[in-house]
Amino acid sequence: MTPNPGTPAFILHTPQLGENIGAAARVMGNFGLPELIVLDPRDGWPNDKAVTMAAGSPVLDRARVEYRLGDATHDLNRIYATTARPRGMEKPVLTAREAVAEMRAAIAAGERVGVMFGGEKSGLPNEAVTMADAIITLPVDRSFSSLNLAQAVAVIAYEWKADEALPPEFEPVAGVARREDLEGMFEHFEYELERAGYFYPPSKTPLMVQNLRNAFIRGRWTEQEVRTFRGAVKALALGRGKARVVRED
Amino acid sequence: MTPNPGTPAFILHTPQLGENIGAAARVMGNFGLPELIVLDPRDGWPNDKAVTMAAGSPVLDRARVEYRLGDATHDLNRIYATTARPRGMEKPVLTAREAVAEMRAAIAAGERVGVMFGGEKSGLPNEAVTMADAIITLPVDRSFSSLNLAQAVAVIAYEWKADEALPPEFEPVAGVARREDLEGMFEHFEYELERAGYFYPPSKTPLMVQNLRNAFIRGRWTEQEVRTFRGAVKALALGRGKARVVRED
DSSP states (O other): OOOOSSSOEEESSSOOHHHHHHHHHHHHTOOOOOOOOSSSSSTOSSSSSHHHHHTHHHHHHOEEEEEEEEHTTOOOOOEEEEEEOOOOOSSSOOOHHHHHHHHHHHHTTOOOOOEEEETTBSSSHHHHTTTOOOEEEEOOTTTTTTOOHHHHHHHHHHHHHHTTTTOGGGGGSSSSSOOOHHHHHHHHHHHHHHTOOSSOGGGGHHHHHHHHHHHHHHHBBBBHHHHHHHHHHHHHHHTTTSSSOOOOO | OOOSSSSEEEEEOOOOHHHHHHHHHHHHHHHOOEEEESSSSOOOOOOHHHHHHHTOOHHHHHHHSSSSSSHHHHOSSEEEEEESSOOOOHHHHHSSHHHHHHHHHHHTTOOEEEEEETTTTSSSSSHHHTTTTTEEOOOTTTOOOOOOOHHHHHHHHHHTTTSSSOOOOGGGSSSOHHHHHHHHHHHHHHHHHTTTSSSSGGGGGGHHHHHHHHHHTTTOOOOHHHHHHHHHHHHHHHHHTTTTOOOOO
């Protein structure tokens, strides 16, 4: 019996183009789905174009090729059929998000889950959809609904991981500055603006200060950015030297 | 000024392969995103391979080609940069789902929004990421993170529509049967099973009935399915004729 990898298997049902098989294997690798089953690929197996498009994905090397649907699905407890066309079948129809939530629960309960994708020409045959527990359909535009096979795989593969937290290396580089650092920056900036004759007429000074501070506050600057900007203000003030700058409005 | 179509524009930054531009245009059409901007495509424009892969997508015909990033983004109020690599920049990092929620709010407030995707070789240059309001990153496997350009476009395009309700043609064909129809079916089925000598030993009959009823109830059968099954039971009972079937256990 196939060990349960904790992820759904993806079954490509009679795919035609090696490019699409390879692209599917690539994006499955991107989203951590190791198990690809290829049912009766039109152009035989192995397939050079699949290898090229897989871009080194380990999923392609481990792909299982079967020639009967029953062999592809024999050890699955739960099967989903992806289709853009309604089939008039009495079967639950789910969004990808709903289906992934179900899959996660089923896999956590020890089930083996598979997702079937139809071939390029006409999608899954009704006989295959019939054997599925539920249909997954994507919110495609009715006037241009034909989704490329590998793109359909990409969407479900993505959805499998969509709720994951951001990877730690994407965490912010540094924390936002504390208010006392901002206060110091504002006072420094406003002092130099005052010296440069920027605040005119004096009656408008409080509003001008308020507007400037609001614009900076919204940026949620880091300590480093505060230091950088104070250096910039200092350079402008010194560079100005003795020449008095007069505002032009 | 470009009219606001109520959707984000997608900007492909210096893409290399026409196939990927075409596949991006196709999946944008699938998910109702009309506005594609192609920045300095390596192989010139128009591109036959893009036309082939677009599979008739109206998005490709309307694509705008620009040669400077500033021209591609000039009328946008908000820009997202997609990247799989952290850039060590002080910039908000969002999941696709979070970014789409922001985009929807911004567009509703009248903003023009763009999403940038980098070329195949090395993604977005840092200069382009710098001009973005926020980074979108996808939950790719760190050991195999290189997502195909058109697949990245597919994922964001899908996410734009992911919360849409299922299209009405996918609604169930018929309602679930009422309990009285199920009761009638059970009584008919159990009557014929009784006649056929299925319930043995008699002390186990209640449990056997309970298990059968539970299995059927879970299927949430429609009225039509109830009628079909009653026909099947009738056919089996009649077909059996006078030959008494004895269970084999």
